[in-house]
Amino acid sequence: MIPTFSEALYELCGFARVACDAALVMALEVDHDGRAIPVASSPPHRFAGFNLNRSGIFDIAWSDQPRLASGFRLPTAIIHALSGRPASILFVPSPVDHAPKSGLLLFWTDVPPPPHLVQHVPLLASSIANTLTTRREAVRQVAMRDQFNDLLDSVPSGIVLFDGDGQSAVINKRAADLLAAAPGPHRARDLAAPMRALRARCDNHAELDAVYAAHVGNVDYAASIHWIMGERTFDVDTHPVSGDGQHGRIWLFTDVTAEIEMAARLRGLADSDSLTGLPNRRYFERRSAQILADAQQDTQGVAVLMVDVDHFKRINDTYGHPVGDEVLKAVATRCRGALREHDLLARFGGEEFVVLMATSDRNQVGLLAERLRTAIADVPIRANDIDIDVSVSIGAALWATPDGDDRDLLRTLVNRADTALYDAKRDGRNCVRFSAIG
Amino acid sequence: MLILSHGFGTDQDAWTSLRPWFEARFDVVSFDLAGCGPSGAESYDFERHGSMFGYADDLVELMDELELQGCVYVGHSMSCMIGAVAAGARPDLFDRMVMIGGSPRYLNDAGYTGGFEQPNLDQLYEGMAANYQAWVAGFAPIVVGVDDREAVADFSRTLFHMRPDIALNTSRTIFQSDMRQAVRRITTPVHLIQTSSDMAVPIEVGEWLVDAIPDATLDIIDAVGHLPHMTAPTEVIRILERRLR
Numbered sequence: 001m002i003p004t005f006s007e008a009l010y011e012l013c014g015f016a017r018v019a020c021d022a023a024l025v026m027a028l029e030v031d032h033d034g035r036a037i038p039v040a041s042s043p044p045h046r047f048a049g050f051n052l053n054r055s056g057i058f059d060i061a062w063s064d065q066p067r068l069a070s071g072f073r074l075p076t077a078i079i080h081a082l083s084g085r086p087a088s089i090l091f092v093p094s095p096v097d098h099a100p101k102s103g104l105l106l107f108w109t110d111v112p113p114p115p116h117l118v119q120h121v122p123l124l125a126s127s128i129a130n131t132l133t134t135r136r137e138a139v140r141q142v143a144m145r146d147q148f149n150d151l152l153d154s155v156p157s158g159i160v161l162f163d164g165d166g167q168s169a170v171i172n173k174r175a176a177d178l179l180a181a182a183p184g185p186h187r188a189r190d191l192a193a194p195m196r197a198l199r200a201r202c203d204n205h206a207e208l209d210a211v212y213a214a215h216v217g218n219v220d221y222a223a224s225i226h227w228i229m230g231e232r233t234f235d236v237d238t239h240p241v242s243g244d245g246q247h248g249r250i251w252l253f254t255d256v257t258a259e260i261e262m263a264a265r266l267r268g269l270a271d272s273d274s275l276t277g278l279p280n281r282r283y284f285e286r287r288s289a290q291i292l293a294d295a296q297q298d299t300q301g302v303a304v305l306m307v308d309v310d311h312f313k314r315i316n317d318t319y320g321h322p323v324g325d326e327v328l329k330a331v332a333t334r335c336r337g338a339l340r341e342h343d344l345l346a347r348f349g350g351e352e353f354v355v356l357m358a359t360s361d362r363n364q365v366g367l368l369a370e371r372l373r374t375a376i377a378d379v380p381i382r383a384n385d386i387d388i389d390v391s392v393s394i395g396a397a398l399w400a401t402p403d404g405d406d407r408d409l410l411r412t413l414v415n416r417a418d419t420a421l422y423d424a425k426r427d428g429r430n431c432v433r434f435s436a437i438g
Numbered sequence: 439m440l441i442l443s444h445g446f447g448t449d450q451d452a453w454t455s456l457r458p459w460f461e462a463r464f465d466v467v468s469f470d471l472a473g474c475g476p477s478g479a480e481s482y483d484f485e486r487h488g489s490m491f492g493y494a495d496d497l498v499e500l501m502d503e504l505e506l507q508g509c510v511y512v513g514h515s516m517s518c519m520i521g522a523v524a525a526g527a528r529p530d531l532f533d534r535m536v537m538i539g540g541s542p543r544y545l546n547d548a549g550y551t552g553g554f555e556q557p558n559l560d561q562l563y564e565g566m567a568a569n570y571q572a573w574v575a576g577f578a579p580i581v582v583g584v585d586d587r588e589a590v591a592d593f594s595r596t597l598f599h600m601r602p603d604i605a606l607n608t609s610r611t612i613f614q615s616d617m618r619q620a621v622r623r624i625t626t627p628v629h630l631i632q633t634s635s636d637m638a639v640p641i642e643v644g645e646w647l648v649d650a651i652p653d654a655t656l657d658i659i660d661a662v663g664h665l666p667h668m669t670a671p672t673e674v675i676r677i678l679e680r681r682l683r
Contacts, residue, residue, distance in 0.1 A: 076495055
């Protein structure tokens with residue numbers, strides 16, 4: 001783009017030089033402060049920029065009359081570009097908005113300017129001005145494109161940008177890596193297949209297909225969905241440019257794997273008991289609500305065990321709190337080992353633990369509770385090189401045939417199990433007692 | 439009337455040792471080049487000072503403003519070529535010129551020894567861009583060339599005072615320049631002075647200059663380094679005594 005417009009200016013300079021026998025003709029873009037950029041010249045010459053504010057050129061109302069060069073302080077670069085000393089000079093102002101002092105500058109050395117030819121040169125002013133303006137716009141667009149491309153690759157997301165005409169698209173480096181394509185401009189249709197292939201590779205592609213299918217035919221749709229690709233998850237946001245699909249569509253692929261892992265870790269910390277690593281009461285209540293809801297749906301029974309360490313205060317008083325903590329940790333580990341994988345075990349607080357299991361079988365509940373009790377009592381717990389005999393009392397409550405309308409099932413079950421636990425304590429501890437419901 | 443123009447990385451204080459000698463014989467004007475000295479950042483224009491011609495325009499404007507004509511011009515290093523451009527464009531301003539450690543082209547070329555190859559220079563620019571302070575610490579002693587702690591300290595100090603981006607652009611402008619065409623236009627008498635061992639300017643450069651300038655003398659002084667006006671002032675004065683009489 002730019003060379004074309006510069007070329008036009010070179011041709012204008014060349015035309016002016018031949019037409020009026022000048023030694024040098026320059027097209028200058030000059031800003032308000034006199035900073036001049038020689039855009040083209042004839043003969044062609046590489047000029048650096050210079051300043052003309054103190055040259056005297058702008059102190060004169062120019063017509064078609066050349067002046068004596070000795071009356072001006074000319075930039076040394078111009079004098080050195082001429083083969084002889086400059087004798088005459090003519091300036092043809094061609095002001096443009098961004099450079100109000102622009103114009104065509106003509107020099108003669110030994111041959112005096114022929115007046116009948118020179119008088120036509122000012123006619124070039126509007127052409128020069130138009131070309132300078134068009135060139136400036138082209139330069140600006142190239143600069144904007146460079147800035148845009150820089151920005152495009154600075155963003156930590158893959159970007160796919162479809163033009164409003166539906167014909168062209170551009171992708172940045174990160175998107176190029178995802179799509180196994182080259183970064184930069186593409187034909188829109190050449191990107192459709194890689195985009196589809198990427199979606200097909202996702203673990204949740206069926207869900208994605210359904211979401212996007214719902215938007216077919218709506219050019220203004222916006223959606224933000226996680227695309228799960230094995231170990232990595234991308235948040236994929238798509239929306240119309242400036243809210244209008246006619247302007248184009250943008251796809252942003254942001255790798256959120258690290259954020260998701262971090263969120264999970266934080267959730268884990270909030271949901272677990274820091275001493276034993278077991279789920280805490282908060283998590284138990286949330287999770288058990290789900291288990292109960294599922295059980296009610298499947299008309300399956302559930303059971304709760306309340307497990308309490310016998311004479312825990314005495315252990316603390318005898319051996320100190322650090323040993324007490326070790327005992328609780330060991331109890332937690334043994335409980336977990338005695339239960340099935342899908343049984344929910346949590347520390348309820350203090351020396352109290354709770355178990356929620358999905359079953360309708362009273363015998364199975366009794367068996368598991370007994371297994372749990374013996375896991376603690378059979379072998380002394382070793383803490384700080386001391387063997388301590390520890391036992392637990394267990395209260396069990398079973399809801400064998402849920403009728404589906406008890407909203408407070410969990411609290412009811414826990415209360416019943418608590419009452420049974422009280423029975424176990426009263427009956428001498430280190431035993432299991434049942435409170436059957438229904 | 440005599441005008442003093444310093445070289446890259448120094449300012450007009452570089453003339454401190456020679457100034458008394460000049461002042462005893464001439465009315466002396468000295469100035470800081472664009473990009474140098476206390477107000478270097480304000481005077482520097484990346485576009486205008488991207489070539490020696492911009493500096494020469496500054497010099498011509500300054501001399502016109504002070505209404506100086508027929509001056510003796512003394513330039514060091516890059517100021518030699520600034521003077522050459524100015525004298526080629528405006529011979530009326532100069533009576534004669536002294537050029538200390540000047541070079542019209544630093545890159546070797548067919549039939550011309552400038553002393554540098556492009557990779558040497560690219561390495562120099564990279565060093566400047568990566569860590570300017572570290573670069574100065576390495577560059578200053580090499581340019582001074584002799585074990586003159588005061589000169590190294592002075593040169594380092596003025597280099598440090600340059601804004602790094604300006605220093606980098608200036609050294610690019612200098613080292614990538616080819617002013618041989620401009621030198622050939624000089625009609626003013628020129629006295630060339632250089633040391634017998636200068637990391638920036640090989641002896642061949644002085645020989646090329648004395649051949650290219652119609653009215654020129656070349657004195658090679660028995661000294662080392664690129665800054666003889668600072669490190670070997672008595673040697674320089676001995677030449678000046680002879681040439682400026």
